[in-house]
Amino acid sequence: MRRAYLSLLLICTVFAYGQKKETQEQLERRKQQILVEINIVKDLLKKEKTKERNILLEIDENNRKINLNRQLINNVQKQISATNSNISKTEKEVNTLEAELAKLRKDYADLVLKSYKTKSSQSRLMFVLSSDNFLQAYKRVQYMKQYADYRKSQADEVKTKAESLKEALARLSIQKAKQQKLLAEQQQNEKNLQEDLGEQKNLMSIVQKDQQKYNKHIKQKQEETKAIDRKIKQLIKEAIEEANRIAREKAAKEGKKTTKSTASTKSATAFELTPEGKIVADNFRANQGKLPWPVAKGYISLPYGDQPHPVQTQLTIHNSGVEITTEAGARARAVFGGDVLQVQVLPGGNKAVLIQHGDYITVYQNLGDVSVKKGDKVSLKQDIGSISTNSNGQTVLKFLLSRNTDIYNPQSWLSRSN
Incomplete structure (x- = not known):
């Protein structure tokens, strides 16, 4: 089953590669339009079967349904390809964010440890009072202030990066769910097409008998x-x-x-x-x-x-x-x-x-x-x-x-x- 899944995924990706790119919204609109047309043809075929049989009409309408199913398969293949591309981009983004976040957390941990060693107010005060002159004391006060600001900015950056990673992972989850849905749709579309082709073959054999x-x-x-x-x-x-x-x-x-x-x-x-x-x-x-x-x-x-x-x-x-x-x-x-x-x-x-x-x-x-x-x-x-x-x-x-x-x-x- 997994092999069939991977084969279908590969076929879908290769088929759409190099085709004219359409947005996901355009593909979805076209898919919905094709589905409407398929439903119209299905209704006509259903009504046809309640009347005296007209083989030529059935073949014509069934042929239209076959063509529409092929268009639908083509459309969904493009959607799968676009979704695969989005998943690939998001996975790269997740990997980059995870690496950046790991580095930020390590740097921040080192910063906190260093700060801890000199955290007492007495140590900070002695650092200032041990200055050789007023200018040096002033510079040391400014340095401690900048150091505190830098520590805060590092903490904020860790938080922001973690939120970005969380959003990317959520996006990836949605994209993978969409991929699964599209692959299931495609398997059903292929099944429908094979059924229609079988029906068409039966109808054509009737016509051939009285050509x-x-x-x-x-x-x-x-x-x-x-x-x-x-x-x-x-x-x-x-x-x-x-x-x-x-x-x-x-x-x-x-x-x-x-x-x-x-x-x-x-x-x-x-x-x-x-x-x-x-x-x-x-x-x-x-x-x-x-x-x-x-x-x-x-x-x-x-x-x-x-x-x-x-x-x-x-x-x-x-x-x-x-x-x-x-x-x-x-x-x-x-x-x-x-x-x-x-x-x-x-x-x-x-x-x-x-x-x-x-x-x-x-x-x-x-x-x-x-x-x-x-x-x-x-x-x-x-x-x-x-x-x-x-x-x-x-x-x-x-x-x-x-x-x-x-x-x-x-x-x-x-x-x-x-």
């Missing part, structure tokens, strides 16, 4: 997704055209001119921004990587771009945004202030809301009831509507981001935590 059926199902879902993506692109183009037409009409009424190049070439592909619109666009762009999540709680279950299917890895799928899995009953919220360009029913019956932020657009898909309408001004984190829960019990918001008609990866615009 053709599941491939057909995946391809069908991809075709449905592509149809919705085409609809969203069309909505964005139409929204830009309409916004530019309204802007030109307003400019004409106010006696302003619109350049020919703007009117002819940009009307379908880019917003004709007013000075105010440019400010909004600049502010939006300045917040890249800092935008709040479009849900209060959740995790990215399908990232942006081309990627192997999480179950049938030989199939490549494309995601034009990010899919964020959240709790049943969750509501979507605006990631930035802006104007509602469009509220549209998509194939399948769910709704999408498009919000303009200068020449940027954020799209919120898979909504049920919507709490905004076309033309509304929305503020940061304003409620947009409820997120639909599908027949499999999944509540997933698809979030897209574009600049004019160019689709961007929205994950790089969101803050690390929601």
Whole structure:
């Protein structure tokens, strides 16, 4: 058991060595966030098992849990490494303090002994009276005073050093207790990971027995997704055209001119921004990587771009945004202030809301009831509507981001935590 303990300790220390250093507080916050995400996935899997079995969904969610457990293991390994480093520093501090305190106590004992030998008031008086002259007597009085002060300062230093040692030992005790707790956590995390991997292997064996059926199902879902993506692109183009037409009409009424190049070439592909619109666009762009999540709680279950299917890895799928899995009953919220360009029913019956932020657009898909309408001004984190829960019990918001008609990866615009 002790050998296993030491092996785990060594592995944890080596793994984290050379990694980008994070503070203990940052690591703890990230660990808590991962645990929240794991609990969401566990709840989804629990609900899934009460319904008609959907193997692909179970594999997808179990795969997410495996990835989260690996992140958790990585996080705790970093915490263990940081704690080991703190223990090492504190042990060195304790050793130094003990050596210094031992020397101080010896010096003080010698001082007390020397003082004891000359402690009588008669001896001190005779020492002064035996002076050859007044100046020498004065110097001897000053010497005795300084000697008494020095003895007091030595006593104070011994006391201070002893208190420092006591504090360091208490700190060391806390750090070692934390180390034990983290190692126990890590052993449990490793056990959970192995259980999840075993479950995943069983699920994958079921899929392999009827691979053709599941491939057909995946391809069908991809075709449905592509149809919705085409609809969203069309909505964005139409929204830009309409916004530019309204802007030109307003400019004409106010006696302003619109350049020919703007009117002819940009009307379908880019917003004709007013000075105010440019400010909004600049502010939006300045917040890249800092935008709040479009849900209060959740995790990215399908990232942006081309990627192997999480179950049938030989199939490549494309995601034009990010899919964020959240709790049943969750509501979507605006990631930035802006104007509602469009509220549209998509194939399948769910709704999408498009919000303009200068020449940027954020799209919120898979909504049920919507709490905004076309033309509304929305503020940061304003409620947009409820997120639909599908027949499999999944509540997933698809979030897209574009600049004019160019689709961007929205994950790089969101803050690390929601």
